[in-house]
Amino acid sequence: xxxxxxxxxxxxxxxxxxxxxxxxxxxxxxxxxxxxxxxxxxxxxxxxxxxxxxxxxxxxxxxxxxxxxxxxxxxxxxxxxxxxxxxxxxxxxxxxxxxxxxxxxxxxxxxxxxxxxx
Numbered sequence: 001x002x003x004x005x006x007x008x009x010x011x012x013x014x015x016x017x018x019x020x021x022x023x024x025x026x027x028x029x030x031x032x033x034x035x036x037x038x039x040x041x042x043x044x045x046x047x048x049x050x051x052x053x054x055x056x057x058x059x060x061x062x063x064x065x066x067x068x069x070x071x072x073x074x075x076x077x078x079x080x081x082x083x084x085x086x087x088x089x090x091x092x093x094x095x096x097x098x099x100x101x102x103x104x105x106x107x108x109x110x111x112x113x114x115x116x117x118x
Contacts, residue, residue, distance in 0.1 A: 016064070018071040027072040029064050037068045039090065047082035047105065053089040069093040077103050088113040 015032045022043070029037040036059035042049040050072070055065050069090055076083050083104045085091040088111040094100050 016067070018068055020072070020075055027068055027075070029068040029071075031059060031064070037064045039065075039068055039072050039087065041072075047084050048076045048079075049084040050087040050090040053087050065089060066093065070097075073100055073103075086111050 017030045017033075019028050019030070021028050025041055025043065027039040027041070028035050035056070037053070037055045039053040040051045042051065053065055053069065070093075073083060073090070073094070077100065083090075083094070083100060084107060085094055085104065086107055091106075091111045094104055
């Protein structure tokens, strides 16, 4: 399990933690130990396929899904794997943030659904 605790960010307090939970095939962002945002994935040889990102209703509007997306994408790149964004939120994040272009394999069909998960 990969874990990162963000204790220095101005907009977040030390109670925000990001983890890769391989048992449930998802990245998680926890607030005070409670799962606030998840990003489901399939771990395949050579790539991570992002399927769905969801923010629990009581945590929406804080930008937490963006924090989790950044952590998850950086984790995939650090592992040497490729990113496949079937998740509309992850796809939208990749389009707005530079630095991942060389690590993304866009699916032949564009992701379906609403990208807004904040």
